Amino acid sequence: DAKTTQPPSMDCAEGRAANLPCNHSTISGNEYVYWYRQIHSQGPQYIIHGLKNNETNEMASLIITEDRKSSTLILPHATLRDTAVYYCIVRVGWNTGNQFYFGTGTSLTVIP
Amino acid sequence: GAVVSQHPSWVICKSGTSVKIECRSLDFQATTMFWYRQFPKQSLMLMATSNEGSKATYEQGVEKDKFLINHASLTLSTLTVTSAHPEDSSFYICSARDQTLYEQYFGPGTRLTVT
Numbered sequence: 343d344a345k346t347t348q349p350p351s352m353d354c355a356e357g358r359a360a361n362l363p364c365n366h367s368t369i370s371g372n373e374y375v376y377w378y379r380q381i382h383s384q385g386p387q388y389i390i391h392g393l394k395n396n397e398t399n400e401m402a403s404l405i406i407t408e409d410r411k412s413s414t415l416i417l418p419h420a421t422l423r424d425t426a427v428y429y430c431i432v433r434v435g436w437n438t439g440n441q442f443y444f445g446t447g448t449s450l451t452v453i454p
Numbered sequence: 455g456a457v458v459s460q461h462p463s464w465v466i467c468k469s470g471t472s473v474k475i476e477c478r479s480l481d482f483q484a485t486t487m488f489w490y491r492q493f494p495k496q497s498l499m500l501m502a503t504s505n506e507g508s509k510a511t512y513e514q515g516v517e518k519d520k521f522l523i524n525h526a527s528l529t530l531s532t533l534t535v536t537s538a539h540p541e542d543s544s545f546y547i548c549s550a551r552d553q554t555l556y557e558q559y560f561g562p563g564t565r566l567t568v569t
Binding site: 378380383384385386387388429441442443444445446447 | 458460488498499500503547549558565
């Protein structure tokens, strides 16, 4: 079962940073936070994941609070192509191959 | 690298017929594959976990006799929807676990419409 809570929708102006929050208050010490996104009628696309430290890659940054009960995905300069549903998922281990259980996600609309 | 394909990308079938969906890992070997179903405006729901050479493990509420899963090789898993009905119309997505890196990669999905 999904263990995360996300706002159902958000808007962001093109070129601005999009900050997508996620609550995972029951996260365990060995659970990682993953972010995926799904553009309409496509398979989910991996964005980033982390355990406790903040992470950054070419797509986004992941900020995890010190108590690990929440996190924020940051898209630094949102474009129209970033319009998608963003899923925050917690999963045991980064390399266990365990199943992903998706929550309801946040529908992000980037506005021109 | 790490590409997962699905075939067909969309299919229309008549009620009562069966339809097979293929999921292939193109550039890695996958001992484990997962099948998801997604209804319009809803999230992905995990249906089953498919392990190469053994029986699939189904999530609670998923009919194993209706959704037949075969994982006969390290690069191919198939999902057969038997005796399809209009309520089986959905978007079916697979993911594959790289047996070396252990990460999962998702396919592009298959749109099934049952008339």
